[in-house]
Amino acid sequence: MKQIFSGVYSSNGKLFTRNLVPGRKVYSEQLVSKRSTEFREWVPWRSKLAAAIKNGLRELPLRKGATVLYLGSSEGTTASHISDIIGGKGLLFGVDVSERVMRKFIQLCEARPNLVPVLADANKPESYREHIEGSSIDLLYQDISQKNQAEIFNKNAALFLPKEKTGLIALKAKSISQRESPKKVFEKEIAVLEKEFRIKQVVLLQPFEKDHAMVLGEKR
Amino acid sequence: MEIEKLRKKLIGKAKKQVQEKYAGRESHVIRAAAVLQDLDACFNLLAEHCIEWYSMHFPELKGMVKDNQAFLKLVYFVGERGKFSEKGVKEQAGEKNVKRIVAAAKKSMGSAIEEGMLKEVQLLALNALNLREERDFLLRFIEKEMEAVAGNFSKVAGALLAAKLLGEAGSLRKLALMPSSTIQLLGAEKALFRHLRNKQVKPPKHGLIYMHPLVQKVARGNRGKMARALAGKLGIAAKADYFGKTDIAAKLQQDLEQRFNQLKE
Ligand SMILES: C[S@@+](CC[C@H](N)C(=O)[O-])C[C@H]1O[C@@H](n2cnc3c(N)ncnc32)[C@H](O)[C@@H]1O
Numbered sequence: 253m254k255q256i257f258s259g260v261y262s263s264n265g266k267l268f269t270r271n272l273v274p275g276r277k278v279y280s281e282q283l284v285s286k287r288s289t290e291f292r293e294w295v296p297w298r299s300k301l302a303a304a305i306k307n308g309l310r311e312l313p314l315r316k317g318a319t320v321l322y323l324g325s326s327e328g329t330t331a332s333h334i335s336d337i338i339g340g341k342g343l344l345f346g347v348d349v350s351e352r353v354m355r356k357f358i359q360l361c362e363a364r365p366n367l368v369p370v371l372a373d374a375n376k377p378e379s380y381r382e383h384i385e386g387s388s389i390d391l392l393y394q395d396i397s398q399k400n401q402a403e404i405f406n407k408n409a410a411l412f413l414p415k416e417k418t419g420l421i422a423l424k425a426k427s428i429s430q431r432e433s434p435k436k437v438f439e440k441e442i443a444v445l446e447k448e449f450r451i452k453q454v455v456l457l458q459p460f461e462k463d464h465a466m467v468l469g470e471k472r
Numbered sequence: 473m474e475i476e477k478l479r480k481k482l483i484g485k486a487k488k489q490v491q492e493k494y495a496g497r498e499s500h501v502i503r504a505a506a507v508l509q510d511l512d513a514c515f516n517l518l519a520e521h522c523i524e525w526y527s528m529h530f531p532e533l534k535g536m537v538k539d540n541q542a543f544l545k546l547v548y549f550v551g552e553r554g555k556f557s558e559k560g561v562k563e564q565a566g567e568k569n570v571k572r573i574v575a576a577a578k579k580s581m582g583s584a585i586e587e588g589m590l591k592e593v594q595l596l597a598l599n600a601l602n603l604r605e606e607r608d609f610l611l612r613f614i615e616k617e618m619e620a621v622a623g624n625f626s627k628v629a630g631a632l633l634a635a636k637l638l639g640e641a642g643s644l645r646k647l648a649l650m651p652s653s654t655i656q657l658l659g660a661e662k663a664l665f666r667h668l669r670n671k672q673v674k675p676p677k678h679g680l681i682y683m684h685p686l687v688q689k690v691a692r693g694n695r696g697k698m699a700r701a702l703a704g705k706l707g708i709a710a711k712a713d714y715f716g717k718t719d720i721a722a723k724l725q726q727d728l729e730q731r732f733n734q735l736k737e
Contacts, residue, residue: 343475343479351489351490351493351494352620354486354489354490355490355716358483358486358487358490358716359716359718361479361483361486362483365476365479367479368478368479368482368483369482369483369486370482370486371485371486371489371490383478383482386474386478387475
């Protein structure tokens with residue numbers, strides 16, 4: 253096991269995080285034990301953040317105790333690995349609009365002491381502002397397939413993300429425009445993100461996800 | 473400590489939001505299951521009329537096409553027996569008996585039919601087929617909705633049976649609080665009254681869950697035992713759905729398969 257980022261391990265080309273709740277799987281990932289520590293495989297086909305790391309993401313501003321605002325947390329596949337990385341002292345707010353996925357995510361929150369569910373529309377950050385603003389956010393992460401995804405990200409960054417902190421957003425070309433080429437779409441979206449962020453890296457997510465890119469930026 | 477308080481509060485809040493979203497939603501799927509049952513009955517009634525009527529023109533067909541839907545498609549899309557070709561029959565009714573059907577059409581002893589009369593029979597067939605299509609849409613709705621309302625329960629029972637049981641119980645809440653012995657007899661009341669009214673109808677043994685494939689496939693003498701095991705697991709599934717626990721359907725299904733294998737012979 254080689255540590256490639258704080259709390260992220262690599263072995264034989266596979267990614268792992270230390271299981272915060274040993275013995276329990278979250279999706280269909282493998283559990284592996286090395287010297288009395290249990291690791292969970294982090295599958296890039298299931299998690300865009302893992303795909304970005306596999307494809308050369310240069311920075312991952314996560315460590316033990318970090319606080320994360322996660323928009324589009326869904327059932328918590330990716331969120332569970334961030335939960336492993338930030339450990340018991342960390343905190344992750346998972347925002348999602350769908351009751352169906354939230355039901356699963358709530359169960360995950362009950363099993364993992366650093367996860368907090370927020371059932372809300374990320375388009376309307378004022379609706380959950382009171383719960384978030386007491387915490388200082390280290391990373392704003394977003395994976396939402398909506399036409400105005402960059403705008404949603406900017407709105408939330410403006411409200412919750414302190415200067416010089418990091419934003420990571422998974423852009424999906426198909427949900428923005430069916431007609432334009434993915435490259436064009438990414439350029440346009442990145443231009444929108446420039447309003448709130450200094451863009452540091454763009455990582456394409458092939459072959460794990462088609463027409464997806466992960467954008468890393470620093471809050472202006 | 474502050475954070476732990478916030479976390480507890482937000483977990484409670486999200487749970488309540490999710491519960492409110494689903495509260496009362498089950499009444500729609502219960503309705504849909506009741507409608508589906510009546511659609512089946514309507515379809516079969518209309519299909520029978522249509523088949524009898526068409527049989528004056530081509531009486532041999534009834535014996536060769538057992539599936540009502542396939543029969544009606546032949547009536548509507550092919551029509552007069554003079555138009556029966558191998559290609560046309562295959563398209564509407566599948567591979568079975570194709571040659572025999574076409575041969576029978578050629579030398580049928582049925583009477584000729586006027587264009588205007590045939591039209592009437594065909595319209596009847598079309599209406600019945602539309603009902604059938606509506607039924608398929610409704611079934612898909614029931615499957616989707618049951619998955620959202622009571623995923624574990626629906627997987628163990630099968631969506632349609634699950635919706636019917638839910639309807640008999642009245643709500644997911646009532647179902648979740650029900651002892652498994654009651655679940656085992658859900659739906660039997662109606663059958664019981666049917667038996668009391670007409671002694672030729674047998675008295676019910678296991679209620680609706682008798683329809684479940686595992687109960688149907690087990691040796692006759694063991695059906696009671698299989699139904700009891702099934703009712704027990706259904707009770708657990710309903711509780712898990714109502715009180716918001718994880719996916720346990722796969723485990724429950726596995727246990728039931730095991731019990732089934734014990735009781736098979
Ligand atoms: C592709 S999934 C995210 C998968 C997740 N990030 C993972 O890797 O485990 C996108 C999620 O965004 C949610 N979503 C879509 N629009 C949203 C909005 N306006 N506000 C919050 N969540 C939204 C959807 O409900 C869905 O769960």
